Amino acid sequence: MTSVLLAESSNTRRRALSVLLTQNGMGVTALGSLDEAYALLMRAAGSTSRFDAVVIGWPEYSDGLAEDVFGLLHGALFEHMPVLVMSDSSSAAAINWRMTRPRTTLLPWSDFQEAPAALEQLVSPTSRIAEDQTGVTGPPLRMLLVDDSATVRAAFSRLLAKDGFMVDTASGVAEGLTKLRAQPFDIVVVDYFMPGRNGTELIAEVRSNPALQRVVPAIITGAYSDDVIRESLATGAVECLFKSEARELFIARIHSLARMVRDRKAIEAERRRLEGILSSVGDGVYQVDPDGTVRLINPAALDLLGYEKADGLIGRSAFDLFHYALEDGTPVSRQQCPLLQSYVRGSELTGWQTAFWSRHGRPVPVECTVFPMRLDGERNGSVVAFRDVSARRKLEHDLRWAAEHDALTQLHNRAWFERQLEEEIVRLRRTDRSTLLLFLDVDRFKYINDTAGHSAGDQLLVEVSGRLKSRLRASDHLARMGGDEFALLLRNVQVEDVQALADGFRRALTASPFSYGGKSYRITTSIGVAALDARTVSPSEAMAQADVACHQAKNQGRNQTFLYSPGSGERAAMDRDLGWSVRLEEALKHDRFVLAFQPIVPLDGIFDDTLPDDSQDLWRRQLARNPESPALFEVLIRMRDAQGELILPAAFMPTAERFGVMREIDRWVINSALKAMRDVRDAPRPVSLTINLSTQTLGDQLLASYVTGKVVEYNVDPTLLVFEITESHAIEDVAGAQRVLHELRQLGCQIAVDDFGTGFSTFAYLKQLEADILKIDGSLIQGLPDDPLDRTVVAALTSIAEAAGKKTIAECVENPLSLLALHECGVDMAQGNCVGQPRLHLQSMPLVGVAGGDPADASPVSGDADDATLRQASAG
Secondary structure: OOEEEEEOOOHHHHHHHHHHHHHOOOEEEEEOOHHHHHHHHHHHHOOOOOOOEEEEEOOOOOOHHHHHHHHHHHOHHHOOOOEEEEEOOOOHHHHHHHHOOOOEEEEEHHHHHHHHHHHHHHOOOOOOOOOOOOOOOOOOOEEEEEOOOHHHHHHHHHHHHHOOOEEEEEOOHHHHHHHHHHOOOOEEEEEOOOOOOOHHHHHHHHHHOHHHOOOEEEEEEOOOOHHHHHHHHHHOOOOEEEOOOOHHHHHHHHHHHHHHHHHHHHHHHHHHHHHHHHHHOOOEEEEEOOOOEEEEEOHHHHHHHOOOOOOOOOOOEHHHHOOOEOOOOOEOOHHHOHHHHHHHHOOOEEEEEEEEEOOOOOEEEEEEEEEEEEEOOEEEEEEEEEEEOHHHHHHHHHHHHHHHEOOOOOOEOHHHHHHHHHHHHHHHOOOOOOEEEEEEEEOOHHHHHHHHOHHHHHHHHHHHHHHHHOOOOOOOEEEEEEOOEEEEEEOOOOHHHHHHHHHHHHHHHHOOOEEEOOEEEOOOEEEEEEEEOOOOOOHHHHHHHHHHHHHHHHHOOOOOEEEOOOOOHHHHHHHHHHHHHHHHHHHHHHOOEEEEEEEEEEOOOOOOOOOOOOHHHHHHHHHHHOOOOOEEEEEEEEEEOOOOOEEOHHHHHHHHHHOOOHHHHHHHHHHHHHHHHHHOOOOOOOEEEEEEOOHHHHOOOOHHHHHHHHHHHHOOOHHHEEEEEEHHHHHHHHHHHHHHHHHHHHHOOEEEEEEEOOOOOHHHHHOOOOOOEEEEOHHHHOOOOOOHHHHHHHHHHHHHHHHOOOEEEEOOOOOHHHHHHHHHHOOOEEOOOOOOOOEOOHHHOOOOOOOOOOHHHHOOOOOOHHHHHHHOOOOO
């Protein structure tokens, strides 16, 4: 196990990097200060238990202690120790330190996920043999020197050749690339300043061309320049050399590159040897001479191919025994058999899938690899490792099936259906036929799912799918689109028959009740229909039409069929949706979203003094009463139109949800919110933010990884992050939501359930969702001063939350009477215009703004369009 010393002052970054390295099999000693690191390094220097590598954060401000630590790592005691430096920016000091120290890599914090790979490159897994600094060991390395000066090429070629390198030269980037593509080189050294194209262009090609990935690139220049060094390293150069430096120093740098190449080659050779051994464990293995004669075969190979003993196989042709025909029985000639040709030529063959024929004449599908063997530089036959891939083929078949089917109902899924729909639209453009697209939504499914349980809901979906399948023709397509939604594609039908066709499917569902747990439920469905013909524009438009029609069927009382009409208002509604979809894409592309922040105020002691007239004064006073508490805000989103006017989320969120862009919007919000937290890191008190998550984001299994990356990039405390979910969003996929929320809690974030108290299944899901905070729905707050029932409900909800150890926040608090009632009910915090209006600039908030901010920004400005718009929808 690689032993790593990690020194980083930021708790968040240190924890994230420590977890990442540990997950990659490394032993980590994590320290939070440079003085601890210095003391531990000094102790390690005098003992046998030294670290394999050091990972250290480049300090934002240099001081004596930092100079001591970095000086120690640069000195003789630790000159061979691999060091990975993590930095916020490519500062000249960090670059210079990395350049003058061997076995050192500089990595920005934004790329911290690459730290394990960077350490693996720095730390050699094999013992390093001390090398004579006057020369390099092993066979000569091939080097290409690219410089427009013939004098420079001649001088450095002689110097390198004298030191044992095989040197070729090129006079420019074009010639250099031609030679690199034509011949194998280990190292390329290219001049930065050349006429036409500079050296970084060649470096970029080397880094981007997979065929040149093994070439180690370096830049050489005549003068020292921070900009040249920074650009060269950013492009991919691993070293910057100088024509004016002492020849001894130049050769020493070249030796460092040579050691890198030799280490890589040694590792690669060791890897190939171990792969040959590992590939044989549990697999069939046989050895052949260069002509393909079997010399050795292991028991696993005998078993796979149906042989009991090896005696009858040794000395016979592997081609004649095993791979003389394809899997379907088609004979293969010796000249066209890749395996036999690999034996003869001594070439490697990896991952080749074919069939070996057993003793009983049965084809066995196999994947095999041929490893050429050499002894004292001479070919010594080949080793063939193979495995039966019958089970894997079945698994691949099952995976392909799963990619196109819904596991619960066994129907095709949305992805498959959308491909069929696209093909159907293409087909219709060549005919005068018509096709009907039906969207079916099971009525009252959520009620059955919530009251009878998820098992009942699953069984209902299975039964619905079976009844729908019973009505299908051979040419029809049926799929489950997700949740309780199904889609049908009925080909070659008349639009006039739509009602009869749809009614047939509805009757199939209503013909008999659904029974579960001793109860019976009547099944009905709302059906939206879109007629497709040669004029249909696209699959997305067709699906939008059917979706709009399905919603109309539900709005008309359920158990209805509604045919979309291009001339109706539904078309206008759809066009508006499509228009908003384009605007949303433009807003994401051109960064036209903005954040607003609304304070959430603690109610403890709020009525100890007279309430001030200004909500801002009230918020400031309540924060002052709780000096240890972070300032808490809900993050709200707005969109700017082309004229710069703010658009409230009610106008664009429904379209975002319908067109599936909420995941991108939520990620934009998370990134922008954490960036805002970074900008107020030096505020008088910590800032905590609550961020809303949509249904689509709750299903994103990579969300926690994304949040972790942003927490590290912006160096914020994850315990100050609260992610809000609504009950209705979470229950669409409780298991998936639980996984995502659990991962966020593992990171240190808190979870809040929004709109608490509005759903009858709220309490059933409360325990499953592991919430820390419950936000009482605003509909219960608005009538609180006058409605005894609302007050009783709020008091009950607060008591339940307190018993469960959860905090409560009341939303939409608009007047002092509501505040008084909430205080009497025991609610912990309040949010609304009465206690604080949303504002666009977090730094302008009282008790949050950092030094240097404009005090005029701390209060609402009369006539300010932004603030005026935000006040219209403070619950936004």
